[in-house]
Amino acid sequence: QVQVVESGGGTVQAGESLRLSCAVSGLTLADYYMGWFRQAPGKEREAISCISRSGQNTYYIDAIKGRFSISRDNAGNTVHLQMARLGPEDTAKYYCATGFRCDKSFLVGPYNWGQGTQVTVSS
Numbered sequence: 527q528v529q530v531v532e533s534g535g536g537t538v539q540a541g542e543s544l545r546l547s548c549a550v551s552g553l554t555l556a557d558y559y560m561g562w563f564r565q566a567p568g569k570e571r572e573a574i575s576c577i578s579r580s581g582q583n584t585y586y587i588d589a590i591k592g593r594f595s596i597s598r599d600n601a602g603n604t605v606h607l608q609m610a611r612l613g614p615e616d617t618a619k620y621y622c623a624t625g626f627r628c629d630k631s632f633l634v635g636p637y638n639w640g641q642g643t644q645v646t647v648s649s
Contacts, residue, residue, distance in 0.1 A: 561633025
């Protein structure tokens with residue numbers, strides 16, 4: 527059974543940083559592309575970053591480019607999202623997922639989803 531568990535969310539002040547982690551079990555992580563999504567209150571879930579199976583290729587939406595960094599540790603079955611210079615616009619529930627390929631920053635499914643971790647940024 528595949529499990530995807532996000533952690534590392536919290537409440538921070540604008541300008542601060544957070545590091546999200548995604549622990550995956552029940553599959554061989556190196557066989558999957560990985561991505562991060564977020565869903566702000568009242569909005570649809572959006573894909574924000576994608577990473578290739580080796581980690582060599584990474585993609586970001588413009589809103590987070592230069593502030594967020596996605597990485598993966600296939601041996602440790604984990605994926606991370608390092609977030610810097612956070613702003614109130616980054617407030618959302620963040621989700622990690624396994625996928626089939628990256629279409630730039632969009633992870634193409636089918637997906638195994640986690641339950642999400644909340645990030646709240648106050649101004």
